Amino acid sequence: MNEKELLEIENIELQLLIEAIYLKYGYDFKNYTKSHLKRRILRRVKLDNLKTITQLTEKMLYDREVLKQILLDLSINVTEMFRFPKFFKDLREDVIPLLKTYPSINIWHAGCSTGEEVISMAILLKEEGLLNRVNIYATDINKKVLDIAKEGIYSIEDVKKWTKNYQEAGGKKSFSDYYVAKYDHAIFDQDLLKNVTFLEHNLVIDKSFIDANLVICRNVLIYFNKELQNQVLELFEESLIPGGMIGIGSKENLKFTSVNEKFESITATTKIYKKKIGC
Amino acid sequence: MKYKAIVIGTSAGGVEALKIVLKDIEPTIELPIIIVIHIKERTDGFSKIYEGLNRLTIKEAEDKEDIKNGVIYFAPSNYHLSIEDDYTFSLSVEEKVNYSRPSIDILFESAAEVYTDNLLGIILTGANSDGALGLEKIKKLGGECIVQDPKEAYFDIMPRSALKYISTCKLMSLNSINRYIKKLGGNNCE
Ligand SMILES: C[S@@+](CC[C@H](N)C(=O)[O-])C[C@H]1O[C@@H](n2cnc3c(N)ncnc32)[C@H](O)[C@@H]1O
Numbered sequence: 001m002n003e004k005e006l007l008e009i010e011n012i013e014l015q016l017l018i019e020a021i022y023l024k025y026g027y028d029f030k031n032y033t034k035s036h037l038k039r040r041i042l043r044r045v046k047l048d049n050l051k052t053i054t055q056l057t058e059k060m061l062y063d064r065e066v067l068k069q070i071l072l073d074l075s076i077n078v079t080e081m082f083r084f085p086k087f088f089k090d091l092r093e094d095v096i097p098l099l100k101t102y103p104s105i106n107i108w109h110a111g112c113s114t115g116e117e118v119i120s121m122a123i124l125l126k127e128e129g130l131l132n133r134v135n136i137y138a139t140d141i142n143k144k145v146l147d148i149a150k151e152g153i154y155s156i157e158d159v160k161k162w163t164k165n166y167q168e169a170g171g172k173k174s175f176s177d178y179y180v181a182k183y184d185h186a187i188f189d190q191d192l193l194k195n196v197t198f199l200e201h202n203l204v205i206d207k208s209f210i211d212a213n214l215v216i217c218r219n220v221l222i223y224f225n226k227e228l229q230n231q232v233l234e235l236f237e238e239s240l241i242p243g244g245m246i247g248i249g250s251k252e253n254l255k256f257t258s259v260n261e262k263f264e265s266i267t268a269t270t271k272i273y274k275k276k277i278g279c
Numbered sequence: 280m281k282y283k284a285i286v287i288g289t290s291a292g293g294v295e296a297l298k299i300v301l302k303d304i305e306p307t308i309e310l311p312i313i314i315v316i317h318i319k320e321r322t323d324g325f326s327k328i329y330e331g332l333n334r335l336t337i338k339e340a341e342d343k344e345d346i347k348n349g350v351i352y353f354a355p356s357n358y359h360l361s362i363e364d365d366y367t368f369s370l371s372v373e374e375k376v377n378y379s380r381p382s383i384d385i386l387f388e389s390a391a392e393v394y395t396d397n398l399l400g401i402i403l404t405g406a407n408s409d410g411a412l413g414l415e416k417i418k419k420l421g422g423e424c425i426v427q428d429p430k431e432a433y434f435d436i437m438p439r440s441a442l443k444y445i446s447t448c449k450l451m452s453l454n455s456i457n458r459y460i461k462k463l464g465g466n467n468c469e
Contacts, residue, residue, distance in 0.1 A: 003419045033369045035361035035389045076373045222342045222370045251355055251370050256343045
């Protein structure tokens with residue numbers, strides 16, 4: 001058999017696996033970016049010393065633990081405090097003043113992963129005197145990362161990077177004011193999380209559940225194909241009040257999507273948009 | 280062979296090497312050139328570095344963007360870049376591969392699957408072995424390979440590692456790679 005035929009078969013096997021996950025367990029990855037799915041699945045096949053994707057499919061169908069492993073493989077949870085500091089600087093300068101005009105504020109962090117982004121937001125809101133007026137809903141498809149997020153305890157090894165990010169984001173105090181260092185961990189001030197609700201929410205199948213003033217969804221859309229990006233962005237659009245805002249990842253775009261017309265950009269270099277009034 | 284895309288991977292020494300490889304390519308080259316180079320995050324962007332080098336559009340590849348002919352795309356710092364079946368780009372922030380993000384292997388392997396025997400893969404100077412497996416995959420699926428002559432390369436580890444994985448390829452100097460690509464612009468045949 002030649003390499004092209006093998007490639008064709010591998011692609012069929014991948015589709016069958018994705019279909020089998022859906023039929024057996026209800027997780028729908030059909031519209032995730034294909035190259036991403038394939039890379040992650042082939043990595044698992046190799047790590048488990050299997051020969052083909054089909055062998056993984058078989059194991060997965062009979063063993064829920066294998067499914068759990070696949071879910072972890074497909075979910076990329078890489079995140080950090082004040083990731084892409086300019087984003088938080090722009091939030092502080094261009095978004096916070098608008099939020100201040102509302103008596104109560106709902107913020108939705110979709111795909112919050114282990115919660116560093118939520119803590120960063122809470123710190124920003126605290127420094128701007130808004131924390132008490134805000135309800136934050138932090139959601140992810142992956143229960144495991146939400147459990148970590150709820151604790152607010154992180155390994156301290158990256159603290160230098162976080163501190164630098166915090167400063168670049170225009171932080172007003174010292175980053176170490178917000179955590180206690182114990183052994184090799186940073187334990188964050190629980191006060192920061194008091195208005196945060198952590199929820200399991202799957203952007204592919206679950207519905208809108210709040211009227212949001214601000215949606216933050218960064219580095220999640222890149223794992224979805226165009227069709228699914230449109231679907232999820234429409235969900236956000238529906239959840240936002242008129243004049244509500246959305247922040248997406250620095251390398252993500254509204255411009256190739258179906259909601260492009262409904263939003264206007266409000267920052268020059270970061271991807272923060274405002275829903276047009278009347279939309 | 281009629282190419283539909285060129286992918287280039289390089290690391291240490293690559294900024295200068297690309298200045299030679301990309302010089303004076305004409306927009307008549309009817310294919311995209313897609314590049315992964317390992318360099319530290321920078322704000323001024325790649326188009327600045329290569330401004331005026333040729334008349335092609337030079338830009339950072341964006342997520343879900345359609346890949347166009349006559350454009351030179353760079354993988355953004357800190358994101359893996361891959362190519363989808365519908366000739367669009369996608370980005371990812373998953374863990375580093377070969378200590379690198381973007382990884383040359385990830386670009387090359389996904390490009391190989393999409394362009395199969397219409398792909399040209401090029402490995403230039405570099406101080407690690409990223410790209411070797413990717414180049415092997417390009418070759419397997421019928422694509423063509425060029426490796427910068429290790430004797431000439433500023434850092435020879437990357438070209439030498441690539442050569443370990445493939446049995447045949449064109450070994451060229453930077454200037455001859457440049458001539459080879461320019462020729463594709465005049466007449467898109469070998
Ligand atoms: C790379 S992390 C992004 C973390 C954070 N927003 C940031 O930018 O630093 C992507 C997160 O999206 C989540 N995710 C993937 N698919 C999802 C879905 N269908 N619904 C909700 N969350 C999803 C993953 O579990 C993962 O935690």
